[in-house]
Amino acid sequence: MKEKKLRGGIIGFGKMGLLHGAIINSLPQSQLVAICDPNPSIQQTFKKFASDVSMYADYLTMLNEANLDFAVITTPTFLHVPAALACIDKKVNFLVEKPLAANEREARMLLNRLKKNPVITMVGYMMRYMETFSEAKKLLDQQIVGKVLTVNVTIYVSQLFSAGKGWRYKRDQSGGGCINTQATHALDLLCWYFGLPRTVNARIRSFYSKEVEDFGHITFSWQDGLFGWLDSSWSMDNHRLLETRLTITGEHGTLIVDDDFVKVYLRTSTKKFPSGWTTRSKPDLFSGVSLDVGAPHFARQDQDFVNHLLSESRPSNDAANGYRIQQLTTSIYNSASHQGKTISI
């Protein structure tokens, strides 16, 4: 007999809801059984084409009726915490899109509730599942460049060149602009590679947007002397897709990683690596996924989440980690509102 599949539901059926819904429905160990979205057009469309999936207008009813093993929360950011709290109350595990919350206070409330009533959680910082960035993590864990001295990061996309409309551009709903909605991916990588920074200084600039930043520049320092900077914008020309690059200098050489490759330059050879350049590109590192929509790393993340549900284990990219990123973001905005003053975290 076939093993029973885990039952998944989607809260908020926009672009990311569609993507996660299709992926969890394609994984061997899970299926999509319910969707909730307040928009009647979305409800009607999916009733028509996906009659096996139950459609709900609100998540409380869905959580009560659909008998879910897990939910994927893909609402606008300001609704993440209320939806997550409802999941906790119903003992439903959840994967929530990043960032965890629109502000640190709500994130802390969520974390406190989780401490009392734990469920398995994950936050959608998907760059960890991109083959190049996960390869860089492996190489850094092997101390490939020796002691890490500096790191710099750029994260750019050509997205916004006039005032944007919708929740992403309202501070109380999104929690911020290019830093909170995009650069947090790179902040997660930095914390994953090097731990939470000790201090930050930040400058932000709004030009196209009224309430949120379009440009941000942040400097960091860590406990052990490591320091670095991150430059972020969604209004940068000639970046068709979101592109992230980290340049990491160490005592033995340099590691450069972006969406396309990992390159290591070593001044002298080591046991595992020759001196000079070693490059690993996406085709070297590619592995297939259950469904390649958007990019393969979304499916890798959803698979990892389902694996943790099956083994009842806690992933490292859980809500507690999401809260740390939120703390970091709060400190960044705090510094920016005080002309780049140093903020300790």
Next chain:
Amino acid sequence: MPNVFPDPIIFGHNQFFGINHLSAARGAETEEYFQDPKKIVDLIAFAYNLGAHGLMLSTHEKAVAIATEIVRRPTLKKNLNVYILLPYMAKYVKKANERGLVNMVFELLKTGGLSTNFRIGLKGSVGVLTKDPLALLKTLIDLELLPFKKLNLRAVFLHNSLTDLTAGLKLKDIFPFFVDYIARKHQVAPGFCTLTSGLSMKFIYESGLEKPLIMAPFNPAGFQMSPSQKECEWALKRFPAKVIAMSVLAAGYSNPEKAASYIHSLPAIRSVIFGSSNPQHIEKNIATFRKIFR
């Protein structure tokens, strides 16, 4: 349905739009070089003269200028077989990020540079359209195809994101609808692009579509082949289809001989698509693949 056998060698479009699956930076440089549509069509003509009688075009904004330039050249206008891939997804993803998914659709229908004729052709108001998803899809397809109608259209492919979303969500009726609408209304062969052929070819088959036109990655490295190279090869044997292999060179990672010998080992594949901005590479690739399709 128009029974189309795809050209053995189809020239790809990615390099013209700054798309490079190996390097975004290289993609942006190539896009800079191809700012002038005349330069683009010169390269298309070069590939055509060497035997690439097909051209794939995404419905990118820039493709409109390419289409206009092709129409100006009589030989290409008459003989070049054009395969359309729609929609250009990055445009919609960005718009959805800016406006939200539902607002995006509303705004697209309200404005989107629609011609007067097209507006007249729009049946019912925007509000009515959003209540009827198929009418909405028809309108979006018409809108995307409008600038390319003067070309010698051979097939229209559904973008891989939409094919794979539909297959992942197991949405009934979408594939049969697409096939029927493209064939009847636009009198062109419908096709499906997929990055998950192991799954999508099965679902297309289960939707009752026989011998569909498929475009999917097949290369010796297994790059972009999901769920796995093995499952994609299995689907190729199990579900009869007319298959165009894409990413054959794994974004420039495999050499043409190795790629051609792999494609040759898969009898279901009778056609390849590749793009390049380098005339020497184009010449070499076309010559290599022509040998296996003799």
